[in-house]
Amino acid sequence: MAIRNICIYGAGALGGAFAAKIASTLGDEVNVSVIARGAHLAAIQENGLTVVKTGEGGSLNVRLAATSDPKELPKQDLVITGMKGHQLADAAEGLAGLLKDGTRVVPVVNGIPWWYFHRDEESGHAERQLPELDPDGKLWRLVGPARVIGCVAYQGGEVMQPGMIRLYGDGRFFLGEPSGEISQDLVSISDVFGRAGITIVPTQRIRDAIWTKLMGNAAYNPISALTRARMDRMMENRLLVEQISKVMTETRAVGEALGAVFNGSVDEQLNRSGGFGPVKTSMLQDLIAGKPLEIGPLTGMVVALGKLTGVPTPTCETVLALTTQLDHENLRD
Numbered sequence: 001m002a003i004r005n006i007c008i009y010g011a012g013a014l015g016g017a018f019a020a021k022i023a024s025t026l027g028d029e030v031n032v033s034v035i036a037r038g039a040h041l042a043a044i045q046e047n048g049l050t051v052v053k054t055g056e057g058g059s060l061n062v063r064l065a066a067t068s069d070p071k072e073l074p075k076q077d078l079v080i081t082g083m084k085g086h087q088l089a090d091a092a093e094g095l096a097g098l099l100k101d102g103t104r105v106v107p108v109v110n111g112i113p114w115w116y117f118h119r120d121e122e123s124g125h126a127e128r129q130l131p132e133l134d135p136d137g138k139l140w141r142l143v144g145p146a147r148v149i150g151c152v153a154y155q156g157g158e159v160m161q162p163g164m165i166r167l168y169g170d171g172r173f174f175l176g177e178p179s180g181e182i183s184q185d186l187v188s189i190s191d192v193f194g195r196a197g198i199t200i201v202p203t204q205r206i207r208d209a210i211w212t213k214l215m216g217n218a219a220y221n222p223i224s225a226l227t228r229a230r231m232d233r234m235m236e237n238r239l240l241v242e243q244i245s246k247v248m249t250e251t252r253a254v255g256e257a258l259g260a261v262f263n264g265s266v267d268e269q270l271n272r273s274g275g276f277g278p279v280k281t282s283m284l285q286d287l288i289a290g291k292p293l294e295i296g297p298l299t300g301m302v303v304a305l306g307k308l309t310g311v312p313t314p315t316c317e318t319v320l321a322l323t324t325q326l327d328h329e330n331l332r333d
Contacts, residue, residue, distance in 0.1 A: 001077070001102070001104070001184060001185045001188040001189070002077065003030060003077045003078050003188060003189070003192050004029075004030055004031060004077055005030070005031045005033075005074060005075070005076045005077050005078070006022060006030050006031070006032050006033075006076065006077065006078045006079075006080065006192075007032075007033045007034070007035065007070075007073060007076045007078075007079050007080070007098055008032070008033070008034045008035070008079075008080045008081075008082055009034075009035045009070070009079055009080070009081045009082065009083065009091060009094070009095060009098070010035060010036070010081055010082035010083035010087070010091075011034035011035065011036040011040065011044065011049065011066070011082060012040075012082050012083070012159055012165075013082075013157030013158050013159055013165050013166075013167070014082055014108050014153055014155060014157055015034070015080065015081070015082015015083070015108065016034070016036075016049055016051065016082065016159070016165045017051050017155070017157060017165055017167055018080050018082065018108070018193075018196075018198065019032055019034045019049060019062075019064060019080075020049050020050075020051045020060055020061075020062045020064075020165075021051070021060070021196045021197055021198055022192070022193075022196040022198075023062045023064045024060055024062045024196075025195065025196045025197060026192065026195060026196055027062075030192070031065070032064050032065070033064060033065035033066065033067070033073050034049070034064060034065070034066045034067075035066075035067065035068065035070055035073075035094070036066055036067075036068065037068045038162075039162040040159065040162045040163060041066055041067075041068055042162065043161075043162035043163025043164075044064075044066040044162075044163050045066050046163075047061075047163055048061045048062055048063040048064070048163070049061070049062055049063075049064065049066075049163060049165070050163060050164045050165065051164075051165045051166075051167060052160070052164065052165070052166045052167070053166075053167045054166060054167065054168050054169065070094040070095070070097045070098050071097055073098060075098060075099065075100035075103070076098045076099070076100070076103055077102070077103060077104075078103065078104055078105075078106065078189060078192075079095060079098050079099070079103060079104075079105045079106070080105075080106045080107075080108060081095070081105065081106070081107045081108060081109070082108055083109075084109060084110065084282075084294045084297070085107075085109040085110065085111050085112070085113060085114070085133060085294060085296065085297030086133070086292065086294055086295070086296045086297060087292075088107065088109070088114065088133075088134075088139060089114070089133065089134050089135060089136070089138055089139055092134075092138035092139045092141075092142045092143060093138065093142060095139075095142070095143050096142035096143060099143070099147070103147060104147055104148075104149055104185050104189065105143060105147045105148050105149070106148075106149050106150075106151050106175070106189065107148065107150070107151060108151045108153050108173070109151070109297065110153075110213070110214070110217050110221075110282070110294065110297060110298060111210075111214055111217060111218070111294070111296075111297030111298040111301055112130070112133070112210065112214065112297050112301035112305070113133070113148075113150065113210070113297070114129075114130055114133040114134040114139045114140070114145075115139075115140075115145035115148045115150070115178060116130065116207070116210070117129070117130070118145035118146070118148070118178045119145075119177075119178045119179040119180075120178065120207070120259075121180075122207075122258070122259030123258040123259050125258075125308070130301070130304075132296055132300060132301065132304055133296060133297060133301070145178065148178060149175055149176065149177055149185065149186055149189060150174075150175065150176050150177070150178060150206040150207075150209075150210065151173055151174065151175055152173065152174040152206065152209040152210055152212075152213050153171065153173050154171055154172050154173070154174075154213070155167065155168075155169075155171025155172070155173070156168035156169060156171075156279060157171075158280070158282075158285055168279065170199065171198075171199065172199040172200070172201055173193070173198060173199065173200055173201065174200075174201045174202075174203050174206065174209040175189065175190055175193075175200055175201070175202050175203070175206070176202065176203040176204065176205065176206025176209070177206070178206065180204045180205065180206075181204070182202060182204060186202055187202070190202050205261065207258075207259070207260055208260050208261045208262070208263070210260075211251070211252075211255035211258075211260040211262060212260075212262050212263045212264070214251055214255070214298065214302070215248045215251045215252055215255070215262065215266070215269060216248070216269055216273065217298050218247055218248075218251045218298045218299045218302050218316065219243075219244040219245075219247035219248050219251070220234065220244065220273070220281050221281045221282065221283035221284075221294065221298055221299075222283060222293075222295065222298065222299050222319050222320070222322075222323040223240060223243065223244060223247070223319065224280070224281040224283060224284040225281070225283045225284050225286075225287045225293060225323060225326060226319070226322055226323060226326060227240065228284065228287070228288075229284075230278045230279060230280055230284075231273065231276040231277065231278070231279045231280075231281065232276065232277050232278050232279070233278075235270075235273055235276070241270065243315065243319075244270070245266055245270060246315040247299070247302075247315050247316055247319060248266045248269060248270070249266055250302065250306070250311070250312070250313045250314075250315055250316050251302050251313075251316070252266060253306075253311045253313075254302055254305050254306045254309060254311045254313065257309035257310075257311050258305065258309060282294065283298075287326070287330055290330060290331070292327060292331060293323065293326070293327040293330075295320065295323050295324055295327060299316050299319055299320045299323065300320055302316045303316050303317055303320050
């Protein structure tokens with residue numbers, strides 16, 4: 001796979017970090033562009049894109065092509081989406097305009113992705129589409145699941161101000177083909193990311209990585225939004241930890257019913273979470289900013305797939321109902 005043109009569609013915290021790292025290290029080899037909007041786009045166009053990494057001091061600033069209109073860009077070899085899962089369907093037509101024969105798409109999303117059941121030989125639901133994430137089937141039809149290489153991100157970050165991103169700690173990213181094969185495209189993309197200083201873990205079982213991370217996201221994100229609590233404060237509250245554990249246990253049961261193998265127990269996940277510190281989850285950040293919450297791909301899909309597999313999810317259903325109403329009220333205000 002020859003990779004010359006790379007577009008990051010959605011230059012928020014993680015998407016912007018990908019763009020800046022690739023452009024700064026491989027700018028002589030590849031053309032990097034970003035799709036952004038509003039004040040963030042204006043700042044990138046005027047001053048470039050800046051990434052600050054906590055604890056190391058200094059920052060990285062790069063100049064790159066930035067636009068809100070994908071039609072202004074040429075066809076791409078690789079498209080990385082930095083939008084959340086509930087935003088992707090609205091971008092299907094824009095994404096499609098960037099594609100040519102052989103273009104691969106790496107969606108960096110939390111939760112269950114719209115392509116989840118493509119070439120899934122373990123769940124018994126291969127090629128099942130998910131209208132909860134792709135209501136009109138536009139992503140499936142216009143982008144196509146065959147183009148996708150799945151990505152699970154372990155990297156905290158936020159947009160500090162327009163044009164400036166802060167990353168927390170050293171991240172790592174699991175990449176995998178939906179089919180489970182280690183394709184040449186997967187090797188080529190992993191190589192580009194690795195040479196840009198991005199830690200990549202290629203995997204033959206990307207769905208295991210999806211569910212292992214979702215076990216935490218389905219619990220921490222909505223509960224942090226409902227309580228407006230940072231990670232450290234949530235983990236200090238015994239009653240909250242009990243509810244977090246219930247959400248994790250239900251999520252794990254649904255994943256296992258679909259064939260996922262988890263890396264570690266619920267207790268081990270909770271123990272690791274105790275060291276997260278004063279971090280605001282992405283959903284809490286969106287709540288404070290008055291943005292729509294990423295409910296569907298997280299707790300919403302745990303409940304939906306629980307119904308599909310016959311696995312009870314009573315705690316997740318309660319959290320889903322409360323968070324959905326919170327989202328409605330927050331947007332109404």
